[in-house]
Amino acid sequence: MPNSLQDYFWKGEKQNSSYYKTYCKACVKNRMQIAGAAMSDIVTQGQSFKAYQMVRCCTLAKMIHANLILACTTVGSVLGRKDSWIAHLIGGQVACVHASAEAKADASAQRSAASKKRDEPDTPGAAAPPQKKQQKDPNQPSLTGFRRNDMPYGPAEKDVIQRQVLRAIVSGRLSLRAFEEHEMKVLIGMFRTTAPAILPTGKVVGGRLLNAAAADVEAITIKALKGKISGLLTDGWKCKKKNAVNAICANSYLIELIEVTALNKDGPSLCEQFAGMIDRVEVKYGCIIIYFITDADGAGAKKGRQLLGIKRPWLILPSCWAHQFQLILGDYFKVHDMTAVIAEDATALIAWINNHGKVRKIFDEAQKVISQDRLGSIVILAYLVANLTRWTTHFIAFFRLFLLRAALQLAVLQNRSTIIAAEVGAATSKESQRLKEDAERFCALIEDATFWNGLEAVLGDLEPICLGTNINHKDSTRLDQVLLTIAGILRFADHPEPEVKKAMLVRLEKRWNDCDQPAFLAALILNPFEKLSCFGLNANLNQFKCLNLLISLYRRMSDRPDNSDTPEQRKVREAEVSKAFLQYLSGMGDFADFDATLWEETNHNTNPIPVWDAFTGSRHLKELAEFAITILNIIANQACCERTFSRTKIEQSDHCNRLSLAKIDKRTKVNKFI
Structure with a gap:
């Protein structure tokens, strides 16, 4: 070597x-x-x-x-x-x-x-000794042996593996026949040669296995809801087959997907459909529905919900405040003409940069110069695009554009002619002239300080609206938090444009009037970390007005047909609630020792529900505590339905558009529990 x-x-x-x-x-x-x-x-x-x-x-x-x-x-x-x-x-x-x-x-x-x-043999020149062949006795018994990779599967193992195949298909959004593919079987066979023989077919996965898994999920849902106080929310969606589908959810559990293409969408018809949904869920799952949520689409769901409130006054019927905040964003663009122009210019500028690769590279080079820090790190940010179905992306896209202001202006200052030439390229005649005018217009827009000042003002107005949208799109958002986010956008009362101030306050007042107001106010008052601190002098609230509000809501929710209390028993309960509530507002009795600051420091949160849980052990406070927990557990959004539709859209992809609604329903439920 x-x-x-x-x-x-x-x-x-x-x-x-x-x-x-x-x-x-x-x-x-x-x-x-x-x-x-x-x-x-x-x-x-x-x-x-x-x-x-x-x-x-x-x-x-x-x-x-x-x-x-x-x-x-x-x-x-x-x-x-x-x-x-x-x-x-x-x-x-x-x-x-x-x-x-x-x-x-x-x-x-x-x-x-x-x-x-x-x-080589040990002795040089010597041949290797021949191997002696051992004769086998034909009468000698022998055991059948398998190599590790050839070991067969037992019935129990087969069942476990097939159920895991279903979970892999559902969670991975695969075709029901994914494990029938030859290459998939070859891959599985590399792990264990006998495995392909027990892989289920698409018919088995979409039939027996999916039905069994859906039944297990149904049993879990029934166990979770049985005997519980719950709410129901529903929303509509059009699937790829152009059929109208409604999702019904309870406490973040998907109850069912139903096709409503042929059903009437007027108020009285929807009222009957909503009542039927509530009755079916209460009977099947053994729960008590105390609130029902839809969006507020005027003559349809909103009217149906209002009629339902007349037929069943004990129900709390808020609209979805995630949708309401998105509509407030639309209101803002409608009432503020300057904002609409700035938003259109910003959207067009982002689209222009993204649609012309050579131009975008010039701006990226300017970003390199602007973003380089002392350590030499360089960050090139993308030019984000607003999406109508992604509710907060208008603010995010405009904010990103505002962050890139310095880089864009530097590029135009140094390379204006290069940018114009890059867009025009090899175009000739009228097309060349059009592209040149486009480039000059957007370069002038980037240099225009008025545009950037206006964009900054728009961002200031959009931020509280988008924050409210984000907050109100969670399964854990309580009514008191919704009310505080509504108060957060009352900043329009101080808006410098009088017309915008007046129009926005009118629209906000209209949306607030459509709410089930007593439930929202009671939730904020029953929050021991807030009580009446968030109400201003103009609210004109005192302990007795708050008591009247609370007792009216308590009577209304107690007036259910299934409430078997006698009139005397109801009076006793109301008296307990009244006395406990006045002690709560005054900080007397059992509430005298409650220190909100100390609770926050020791429990590291300001969630009011655990506080009221602590008071349920007191006999004379139990009724008020349980009522407070009921109110504070109400969620005023359709987030569960929205997430369900996001999942069903994936399930019914172009490759799986023949899936029936029943199978989509089962796959969606199973996926939630994986």
């Missing part, structure tokens, strides 16, 4: 009593390429860390000492044995990609020599 294999490795510290750690020079050299040729020479020539110490006095060596140690640590060590070196250089499955052809050739030669030596 012209070279020993150890010549290709750097000798390090001892790994154990017999062998040293070694580091592949090719790997280390590749890692250290950024240090320059001198460093590469040191790595190539040095035989050990001791040899490296001899050149360490060199200024270059001092500078890169830490980097060399880091490189060795990063590439990892190889045990200082010949077979380990061979395995690293030409290993069975993963060979060193940095090793030279000479090193690999030496390793191959060493391996061949070792293999030949094993095959």
Whole structure:
């Protein structure tokens, strides 16, 4: 051999009593390429860390000492044995990609020599002794043996694997026939040769397995809702088959998907449909529905919900405030003409940059100059696009554009003619003139300080609306939090534009009037961290007005047909609630020792529900505490339905558009519990 294999490795510290750690020079050299040729020479020539110490006095060596140690640590060590070196250089499955052809050739030669030596007999010139064949007794019993990969599966294992196949298909949004594909079976067979034989077909997955899993989910849902106070929410969606589908959810559980294409959408018809939904859920799941939520689409769901309130006055019937805040965003653009113009200009500018690759690259180069920090890091931000179905993206897209103001203006200042030429390209005649005018218009817009000042003002108005949308789109958003987000956008009362101020307050007042107001007000008052602190002087509230509000709501919700209390019992309960509520507002009795600040510090949150849970143990406070928990558990949005539709849209993709609504319903339910 012209070279020993150890010549290709750097000798390090001892790994154990017999062998040293070694580091592949090719790997280390590749890692250290950024240090320059001198460093590469040191790595190539040095035989050990001791040899490296001899050149360490060199200024270059001092500078890169830490980097060399880091490189060795990063590439990892190889045990200082010949077979380990061979395995690293030409290993069975993963060979060193940095090793030279000479090193690999030496390793191959060493391996061949070792293999030949094993095959040679111990005595030189002597032939290997012939293997003696053992005769088998035909009468001797024998056991059937299997290699590990050929072991068959038992019935129990088969059932578990098939159920896992269903979970993989549902969670991975795969076709029901995914595991029938030949290449999939080949892949599974590589893990265990008998596995393809027990893989279920698409018919089995979409039939027996899916039905069994859906039944398990149904049992879990019934157990979770049985005997509980709950709410119901519903929303509509059009699937790829152009059929209208309604989702019905309770406490974030999907109850069912129903097709409503042929059903009437007028108020009285929807009222009957809503009442039927409530009755079916209460009977099937054994729960008590106290609130019902839809969106507020005028003659349809809103009218149906209002009629339902007349027929069943004990129900709390708020509209979805996630939708309401999105509509408030639309109101803002409608009543503020200047805002609409700025929003259109900003949207057009973003689209122009994204639609012209050469122009975008020029702006990206300007971002490199602007964003480079003291450490040399460079961040190039994307130009985000607003999406109508993503409710907060208008603010996000405009805010990103505002962040890039300096980079855009720098690019136009330095490369205006280059930007125009990049957009025009090879276009001629009228098209060339149109593209040139486009580029000049947007360059002028980027230079216009009035546009950027207006965009900053728009962002200030949009932020509280988008924050409210985000807050009100969670399953945990309580009515008191909704009311506080509504108060947050009352900043329009101080808007500098009188027309905008007047129009926005009128629209906000209209949406607030459509609410089930007593429930929202009671929730805020029953929040022990807020009480009456959020109400201003103009609210004209005192303890007795609050008591009248609370008792009216308590009577209304107690007036259910299934309430078996006698009139005398109801009076006693109302008296308990009244007395406890006045003590609560005054901070007397059991409430005298409650310190909101101390509670927040020890429990690290301001969730009022655990506070009221603590009072349920007191006999004379239990009725008020349970009522407060009921009110504070009401959620005024359709987020569960929206997430369901996002999932069903994926389930009914272009590749799975033949799935029936029943199978989509089951797959969606099963996926939620995976």
